[in-house]
Amino acid sequence: MKTSRVRAFATVTVISLGFVVSLSAQAQNASETLYKSKCAMCHGADGTGSATGKKMGAHDFTTVEVQGVSDAELSTIITNGKNKMPAYGKSLKADDIKGLVAYIRTLKK
Numbered sequence: 001m002k003t004s005r006v007r008a009f010a011t012v013t014v015i016s017l018g019f020v021v022s023l024s025a026q027a028q029n030a031s032e033t034l035y036k037s038k039c040a041m042c043h044g045a046d047g048t049g050s051a052t053g054k055k056m057g058a059h060d061f062t063t064v065e066v067q068g069v070s071d072a073e074l075s076t077i078i079t080n081g082k083n084k085m086p087a088y089g090k091s092l093k094a095d096d097i098k099g100l101v102a103y104i105r106t107l108k109k
Contacts, residue, residue: 028106031099038088039100047107056084061107074101 036045042053047061059066078097081087088097 028103031096031103034092034096035100035103038092042085047104058085061104062109064109067105067108071101074104 040050042050042056042058043061044050044053049058049060061067075097077085078092078100079087079089092100
């Protein structure tokens with residue numbers, strides 16, 4: 001009886017972990033798509049900055065400088081804009097902004 005409970009628990013745990021990993025992958029894909037539609041035009045698809053973005057002063061997301069900025073500060077910049085960067089607080093949900101911050105973290109060198 002105890003063995004069957006352990007097996008059932010292990011099965012449920014494995015299925016749950018697979019579901020969480022799947023959701024994480026979906027969230028990552030959604031954030032990458034959002035990044036490409038809202039950010040890549042200036043910051044480049046790889047985060048190093050497009051030619052147009054560099055002329056406007058867009059930051060290279062792969063640098064230690066940008067990667068050292070807190071998640072809260074990055075969220076504030078995305079929400080309120082900064083310098084020539086537009087504010088996205090009215091057009092993006094808080095979870096979208098959080099996802100963008102997480103995606104920017106994946107761009108480090």
